[in-house]
Amino acid sequence: MSEIDLNALFIIFCVALGTYSLRYMGLVFSNSLSNEGKVKIFLDYLPATLLLSLIAPAILKEGVLGFVATVFIAFCMYKTKSILASMVLGVVIVAIGRNFI
């Protein structure tokens, strides 16, 4: 065990504070917005578009394999509604592809 690294603790403290503030302020700030009309459409679409923006570049970097895995995940999700099964299928496809193709 090395000495306590103050830089590391400072990083963790700042990220923790920043992340908590974002969570809390998002909730409180939106309460003052009206939850009707355009705001409602915007908030309805946020979750999925946020996740999509997170994954789209990562899938693209995986190339054809990533695309194939995505199609299978979507199909598995449609059929089974199981997030776990779909995830495992996606990981297995990429693992097989990387090792054997």
Next chain:
Amino acid sequence: MKNDFRNGFIANIPIGFSVAAYGSVCGMMSSQAGVEFYEMLLMNIFIFAGSSQMLMVEMWSDSLDVLGIILAAIMINLRYFLIGASLSSLFKKSTSKQKMAYMHLCADENWAVTIARAKKEAITPLFLFGGGVCLLLIWSASTSMGYVLGEFITDPSKYALDFAFVAIFTALTFNMYHDKNNLLPWLIAAFVAIISEHFIAGKFYIVLGALAGSFSAIYLHKDTLNE
């Protein structure tokens, strides 16, 4: 109502398996990057956001780039502002104290599970919090296990363990598909994310893609407002 804590806890167990898979990868990477065990636990408890922890671990080295890591991690967590905003109707009847207490353990997974459940039945923020406690336990256990195993697995990418989080989020996204109105805004979000990831350094692409997709939805579907 009191059962909401328990229901939330239970509802997050299935997705907990994928969190465990992701957590063990994160733990493995932590031990290999030289993150101390107690530092990892502090991140688990006080940051509690897997993708930013993963990012921090990737950037970790003997001489830490303090400002770079903080900015990158907060950038990837900017989405929590939007996630918080999307929970406003769930917290409509809550006091400030409840909001402060329950929001900390709000991660992508229990948020998605909560949003999906809230569309089907009336639930309270305790459902979100119960899920958060469930995920905190699983996340801490699996990262700890991964940390110990980390010395034995030399190449996690060989088993596509790094693809686990992409696969989880892909499944979660398709779970939110409602009707074909969704398609165009979704495509716009993905397209803008890919383009900005290519041209702009850092993690801005996540927020840019989400904003582009959601604003386009307002423009494309404003006619549904008049119904």
